[in-house]
Amino acid sequence: MDTTPEFGTLTAVDGSTPLQYSLLKPQDFDPAKKYPVLVYVYGGPHVQVVTKGGANWGDRQFFFQFLLQQGVLVFSIDNRGSANRGVAFEHSIYRNLCVHEVEDQTTGVEHLRGLPYVDSENIAIYGHSYGGYMALMCLCKVPRYFKAAISGAPVSDWKLYDTHYTERYQSTPQENPEGYAGSAVLPHVQHYDDSYSRLFMYHGMADDNVLFVNSTQVYKALQDQGKLFQTMDYPGCKHSMNGEGVKKHMYKSIWEFMKCQFARELEPEAKL
Numbered sequence: 001m002d003t004t005p006e007f008g009t010l011t012a013v014d015g016s017t018p019l020q021y022s023l024l025k026p027q028d029f030d031p032a033k034k035y036p037v038l039v040y041v042y043g044g045p046h047v048q049v050v051t052k053g054g055a056n057w058g059d060r061q062f063f064f065q066f067l068l069q070q071g072v073l074v075f076s077i078d079n080r081g082s083a084n085r086g087v088a089f090e091h092s093i094y095r096n097l098c099v100h101e102v103e104d105q106t107t108g109v110e111h112l113r114g115l116p117y118v119d120s121e122n123i124a125i126y127g128h129s130y131g132g133y134m135a136l137m138c139l140c141k142v143p144r145y146f147k148a149a150i151s152g153a154p155v156s157d158w159k160l161y162d163t164h165y166t167e168r169y170q171s172t173p174q175e176n177p178e179g180y181a182g183s184a185v186l187p188h189v190q191h192y193d194d195s196y197s198r199l200f201m202y203h204g205m206a207d208d209n210v211l212f213v214n215s216t217q218v219y220k221a222l223q224d225q226g227k228l229f230q231t232m233d234y235p236g237c238k239h240s241m242n243g244e245g246v247k248k249h250m251y252k253s254i255w256e257f258m259k260c261q262f263a264r265e266l267e268p269e270a271k272l
Contacts, residue, residue: 003027003068007052010111012080013103017089020050021077021108026068029117036122036262037073037112039146040064041138043101044130045090045169048083049076063251072258075112079104094169095176097158097183098137105138109145121147122262126254128152129210129239133185136199136218140188144196148261150254151201153239156185156214189221199229200257202250204237230257 005022012019025035040060042049064074078085080100081093092100105125113120125146127135132154139149158166158180159173173180181187192199199222203215212233222229232253237246 003065007050010077010107012100012107017080017092019077019079019104019107021075021111022050024064024068024074026071026073031117033071033117034119035071035073035117036119036147037075037124038064038067038258039105039108039112039123039125040074040076040131041079041105041125041127041134042129042131043079043082043105043127043134045081045093046083047130048078048085050078059247059251063254066251066255070255072262073118075108077104077108095171095179097170097179098134098141099182101134102138102141105134106142106145119262124148124150124258124261126150126152127154128241130155132201132210136185136201137188139197139199140185140190140192143191143193146197148198148200148258150257151199152241152250153203153207153210154185154201154214154218155210156218158183160211160214162211185218186221189218189227190225192222192227194228198257198261200231200254201229202232202234202241202253204234204239204241206236207239209239 003024003026005024007022010019010021040049067074080089083090109123112118112123123146125135125138132151135149135151136154139146155161158170170176170179201215201218203212205212219231234241234246241247241250
């Protein structure tokens with residue numbers, strides 16, 4: 001059975017911008033216990049994750065319900081730059097991607113850390129596409145905020161994203177070289193602390209939206225720096241990772257990774 005999320009509002013580090021969040025708890029929630037948390041993020045323009053419009057019962061929502069059955073809370077916060085909050089809210093990221101977005105995800109984690117029923121040492125982040133980019137950047141820019149990150153089909157360098165979407169928010173590399181340099185993942189991977197956190201990346205090798213090279217250049221950078229991480233790549237898969245077999249394998253892989261990273265005993269495992 002599904003559960004209804006709790007909703008709330010936090011204030012961004014600018015002291016004025018309201019940020020909306022949702023928190024899913026299991027039906028047998030016990031406030032005396034300590035729960036690990038998965039932060040699900042998209043974080044980019046055109047998408048609003050936190051909504052009272054009812055659950056969109058795609059495969060991701062079913063995965064979240066599975067996590068609740070295992071004793072994992074699911075949290076999301078719509079950072080600055082995401083949709084349906086007005087022009088100023090979205091425009092704040094113009095020419096400088098993944099600055100305010102990471103700040104706002106950090107605000108969400110600080111809130112979680114203050115909840116008595118949250119295991120503050122076991123908070124993971126997961127996203128796909130722009131969310132995969134966000135998961136990578138959060139792990140690298142704010143190390144030790146997340147015990148683990150799951151990054152699906154991430155952009156790693158906006159010069160590699162070959163649609164007008166990039167110029168809409170970043171202008172061109174010639175006009176905004178600092179913005180392109182600062183928003184790329186590679187300059188930040190040196191801060192990934194694999195003695196505390198762990199990274200799991202997956203990507204469809206036939207992705208014609210966010211090209212596979214976005215992930216492979218991160219693999220190479222991490223290997224060159226001797227940093228440990230895990231990958232699962234899917235031959236023939238495109239950006240949406242379509243196909244029942246692929247989806248099952250992907251979510252099973254994510255769950256197995258999460259179990260290994262959360263240093264606690266979870267609820268008896270259900271069959272996924």
